Amino acid sequence: MTKNIVIIGMPGAGKTSVAEAVAEKLHRKCIDIDTEIIKKHGNIAKIFEQQGEKAFRAYEKDAVIEAAKQEAVVIATGGGSLLDPENTEALKRTGTLYWITRPLEELATDGRPLSKGGIETLKKLYRDRKSIYEAAADEIVENTTIEEAARAILAAEKLQNNKKEPPVIEL
Numbered sequence: 754m755t756k757n758i759v760i761i762g763m764p765g766a767g768k769t770s771v772a773e774a775v776a777e778k779l780h781r782k783c784i785d786i787d788t789e790i791i792k793k794h795g796n797i798a799k800i801f802e803q804q805g806e807k808a809f810r811a812y813e814k815d816a817v818i819e820a821a822k823q824e825a826v827v828i829a830t831g832g833g834s835l836l837d838p839e840n841t842e843a844l845k846r847t848g849t850l851y852w853i854t855r856p857l858e859e860l861a862t863d864g865r866p867l868s869k870g871g872i873e874t875l876k877k878l879y880r881d882r883k884s885i886y887e888a889a890a891d892e893i894v895e896n897t898t899i900e901e902a903a904r905a906i907l908a909a910e911k912l913q914n915n916k917k918e919p920p921v922i923e924l
């Protein structure tokens with residue numbers, strides 16, 4: 754079974770961009786959790802406003818569990834997709850998790866309901882989530898540029914593939 758490549762990290766850190774770059778280079782399908790939610794339930798900020806975070810997290814869980822059933826795809830998670838341990842477990846069972854990092858000052862915040870409120874909000878979000886990302890991540894990749902981050906993931910994947918199976922030796 755070829756494992757999925759799963760991109761995790763803070764909102765606006767570049768998960769979608771890096772996932773798309775990796776998918777293009779490997780000719781693999783890219784599944785973006787936020788996009789899947791939008792396709793089914795509409796605008797994310799509106800869901801938060803009109804139905805609340807709990808409803809959003811339920812939609813997110815459905816999308817994560819569905820994506821984790823796939824094989825050999827690249828999955829861009831939402832910034833909060835790992836808040837539910839069952840999501841993390843499902844993603845880890847079938848994938849390798851890459852934590853994309855960027856300085857908090859450089860994170861995109863437009864249209865991201867939980868990133869409203871500037872750097873102090875992001876610092877609090879990071880304090881709350883750092884240990885979750887850290888515990889789940891198989892690799893940490895600094896997103897200096899999208900291209901460099903994508904290349905680092907490809908390199909890590911190559912190393913993993915080298916470690917697949919020992920040769921069969923007649924004894």
Ligand SMILES: Nc1ncnc2c1ncn2[C@@H]1O[C@H](COP(=O)(O)OP(=O)(O)OP(=O)(O)O)[C@@H](O)[C@H]1O
Nearest residue numbers: 763764765766767768769770832861896897898899
């Ligand atoms: N290394 C980078 N340098 C400059 N801009 C970047 C970099 N990585 C991402 N960006 C830009 O930051 C913005 C957010 O990127 P992206 O949507 O990929 O983040 P995300 O982590 O998927 O966000 P979300 O958590 O909302 O899903 C985009 O405009 C993207 O072009």
Ligand SMILES: O=C(O)C1=C[C@@H](O)[C@@H](O)[C@H](O)C1
Nearest residue numbers: 764787831832833865866867
């Ligand atoms: O960090 C979060 O909790 C979120 C990040 C975005 O990707 C969206 O999934 C949504 O805005 C929630």
Ligand SMILES: [Mg+2]
Nearest residue numbers: 768769787829
């Ligand atoms: Mg995204």
